[in-house]
Amino acid sequence: MPKITINDRMYEVEKGKTIIQVADEVGVQIPRYCYHPDIGIEGSCRMCLVEVEKAPKLVPSCATPVADGMVVRTGTARVQQAVRYAMEFLLLHHPIDCPVCDQSGECWLQDYYMAYAQHDSRYPLGEKTRRRKAFDLGPKVKLDQERCILCTRCVRFTKNVTHTNEIQVFNRGHKAEIGIYEDAPLDNPYSMNVVDVCPVGALTSSDFRFKVRAWFLQGTTSVCAGCSTGCNNRVDHSTRAFGGAIPGYTATDGKIYRTVGRRNVEVNKSWLCDEGRLSFHTLERWPRLVSAIVDGRPQDAAVALETAHRRFEAIRQESGDNAVAALGSASNTNEALFLMKKYFKDRVDFRIGGETELYRQLEDDLLRRLDKHPNTQGAIDLGLDGELGGLRGLCEKAEHKEIRAMWISFHPQLVGDDPRESIAGLRRLIAALDFSVVSTTHDFDWARKASILIPMAAWSEEKGTYTNYAGRVQIANRAVMPGGDALPLHVHMSELLKLQNIQVTRNPSEIFEWLGREASIYGSLDYEAIGLLGAVPGKRTADETREVVR
């Protein structure tokens, strides 16, 4: 293990790492544009220069592997001067159109200019080289060549990560520019990651472009609910209602504007697929269910829950405990499914399609998986794949009047459309039951047939844990408030349990602790241990946990 000294402190580091990787680990800040931990090393921007003792010149820290006895200094006068010159070259032909640039506010050029350069340009604005502005690279990404600093992060992304090679550097020297071939637009399922990796405003997302300025957004760490991979992401949503009393525009807090990949080497590196990234738009596809509906009339949610509880109890007394069951969803959190299991006395299933068959299958070898539910493994861990037999089995049991009353929880699939057979099966199930409660996020017409409709919070509107296909438990935080009377399912369930005289907290972390005591596989975990990056419960074998995405 080589020992190196950075800024008069000695560190023992792994062999083969580069200086910038070590600096990132120990918390020494080195500016960089072209270096990104997940897409390979280029060494073109010359921002990460550091002084190494006995080296004749400054060395790029992103491309220099550590060696034993190396003495590295960052931020010396010589380094600062070099970085200032590098910044001056990078900004030489920059159009300074920050007011209309979408990256402004989170632009590395702005940050590093303020931190390291602060020079006056030697080029008058009118004489700068002009290039093509704002043209489509593909359906989801736009390129502005004037703002590009040729760090080639996007080129290396399409080369090393997606292996599609759409983006290339054309021409050489001062004529070099990023572009695509005419017949090959940037249209791969991971194309919008180039917007994330672009440190400047050259690549912008067509979806997010001009919607809102970056400084109006607040980020909440979350987990994508688009499929069973459970990619870590950050949900950017508005916090501030601007516009005064302008009708219809005061309630801008609580709107999701975009999701951005969050680095987790074990799960998704830094990437998100485009479907998952844009999956929050699915929640805007149908009108939301804003109040409980009992027999076709809007009703207070607490009253509706009490009515439901009374009917469940009556049917339990008439036909026994087995006549009441529940159909959870593999998009519900572990906490909600656990409380559901408590209230319905283990008579809970979650399979409406072929989740268990699909959830370990890949759709591609990067991130996307065939099972489009985030918590299939969690439901299996809770033992919900029991003898009830999924949606088909429940339908048969309902038609034979073995089951007379049910609670059905339904989340629409965030990615893709819900299978028609599932919806048809749910219709059939509701028609066969004597009494049915449907808790759902949106106002679906098939759900209107149910006796009671309860509004439920959707993804990003509730806090809870999901267990991904590899058994990794991850926390999705609440980013925005659900509309109307909608509440997370675990809150509805805790209210129901209270009616059964079981006092239950609404706090998801405490519910998870209870879950850990009952479902022994989660016994070693709590919210603190799960943290930002998730954790794999200790009981799983190493081989199972190793099966992460490459």
Next chain:
Amino acid sequence: MTPVKGGYAVDVPVINVSDRARREQASVFSTFKAFGVTFRRMFRSLFKGDMPTISYPEQQRPYSERFRGTHILTVRNDGSLKCVACYMCATICPAECIYIEAGEHPNPEIEKFPQRFDIDMMRCIYCGFCVDACPEEAIVMSREHHQAVYNRSDTIYNIEKLMQRPGIAAKGPGYRPNVPFAEARIFDPATQKECPFPSVVDERHPAVLYESQINKRH
């Protein structure tokens, strides 16, 4: 009135309050004395025209060139809206009264324009920060401050109202940057019948200086 060390000059008039109170006691004579003052002022204003007040709505005082009244959105020389929807005004606004929705401009050199630009005039505090923040001199203020309306929702001014409110031209602009841009001008309905909106520009925006070069390259 020469100051004396350690105190005031001797000839400073000393008002004996109790004396004055005794002298100005309410009596018949003081009543007539007061009438005298009233009539003197009345005749002076009637016949000599020495009047401190004006008949307000018909007559108005000139305001300062830096008066911060109702906002104006300026236009380019072709009459299209100058605003590029950069949200600087909405960001700085302490009353949070500006609402902007940006759109993709057909000209990639301009890139961005406001599809909506609403100011809630009831909420605005006329601080002028939006004018200071604007990088394009697209928003300036006028010397107009009459905003009486019959309906509360009429106090929310949209783009059309902020661009071409009648009466702005007569009074002239108010608060605007010290070094005005040459091409930021106020929309004039007399010379220009309709405003192109959304604006497509043939005329040269500062960003379009080297359009010919770009065409040559591509």
